[in-house]
Amino acid sequence: MQTLTDRIILITGASSGIGAATARELAARGATVVLGARRTERLDALVAEIVAAGGRAQARALDVVSPDDMQAFADHALAVYGRIDAIVNNAGVMPLSPLSALKRDEWDRMIDVNLRGVLHGIAAVLPTMERQGFGHVVNVASIGAHRVFPTSAVYCATKYAVWALSEGLRQETDRLRVTVVSPGTTTSELADTITHTGAAEGMRDFRRITIAPEAVARAIAYAMEQPADVDVSEVVVRPVASPY
Numbered sequence: 001m002q003t004l005t006d007r008i009i010l011i012t013g014a015s016s017g018i019g020a021a022t023a024r025e026l027a028a029r030g031a032t033v034v035l036g037a038r039r040t041e042r043l044d045a046l047v048a049e050i051v052a053a054g055g056r057a058q059a060r061a062l063d064v065v066s067p068d069d070m071q072a073f074a075d076h077a078l079a080v081y082g083r084i085d086a087i088v089n090n091a092g093v094m095p096l097s098p099l100s101a102l103k104r105d106e107w108d109r110m111i112d113v114n115l116r117g118v119l120h121g122i123a124a125v126l127p128t129m130e131r132q133g134f135g136h137v138v139n140v141a142s143i144g145a146h147r148v149f150p151t152s153a154v155y156c157a158t159k160y161a162v163w164a165l166s167e168g169l170r171q172e173t174d175r176l177r178v179t180v181v182s183p184g185t186t187t188s189e190l191a192d193t194i195t196h197t198g199a200a201e202g203m204r205d206f207r208r209i210t211i212a213p214e215a216v217a218r219a220i221a222y223a224m225e226q227p228a229d230v231d232v233s234e235v236v237v238r239p240v241a242s243p244y
């Protein structure tokens with residue numbers, strides 16, 4: 001097993017849920033975490049918490065929808081630390097609704113954040129990782145990358161796409177590690193983005209049984225701590241008591 005000590009790890013969507021738990025977990029294992037999201041006050045509080053616990057963390061405002069913003073985020077980390085060991089493309093939104101509701105803006109939002117955001121994250125670090133000859137790209141997909149549920153067609157489409165992107169990237173490189181992490185229902189703020197009343201009610205039932213975001217964070221740490229020649233290509237982590 002490798003230690004995470006002194007690894008430089010970028011995490012998108014680190015202001016809540018799985019991203020924040022991953023920041024705490026990786027920092028506690030010795031990594032220096034560079035945290036991005038739009039709610040910077042949340043990020044600043046998280047950095048203070050990690051530093052107070054003896055860890056190393058930095059925060060920077062990031063909107064993954066903007067390729068320039070994403071590139072600036074990665075370039076900042078590279079300028080400060082001299083290398084990028086890993087990125088966790090975690091930022092995501094889930095405004096579910098039936099297709100018949102025609103919530104085109106929300107479809108676009110999911111495609112922009114969940115799919116284009118991951119592509120922007122890959123593009124921002126790939127040249128650096130190829131130049132370095134090492135690097136680890138962790139993309140957070142979902143059990144929604146494996147099966148589709150009513151009201152989640154577009155969300156699942158973005159997550160199937162994240163799965164496909166991850167597999168394609170893994171096949172195209174023999175020096176970088178690529179992991180797709182697919183969580184089942186996990187306690188977080190994710191369902192707060194649902195505006196469709198019926199979908200929100202359905203989700204309350206669907207998300208009755210959840211795991212803590214720390215469980216997903218440990219799965220990410222597990223993939224990162226493997227020996228350099230071992231690629232944990234996919235981890236599915238879900239509640240024992242959930243059928244999904």
Ligand code: NDP
Nearest residue numbers: 013015016017018038039063064092142185186188189190
């Ligand atoms: P949260 O809503 O708690 O966290 C989502 C994070 O994404 C926030 O930090 C938010 O930060 C960030 N984010 C959203 N839009 C943007 C943006 N444009 N630019 C930068 N950051 C953004 O939900 P989770 O922790 O659950 O979600 C994390 C990932 O896990 C998502 O990809 C989600 O699809 C996936 N997932 C979650 C599951 C669950 O049950 N919770 C199950 C399966 C997958 P901010 O608003 O500050 O920008």
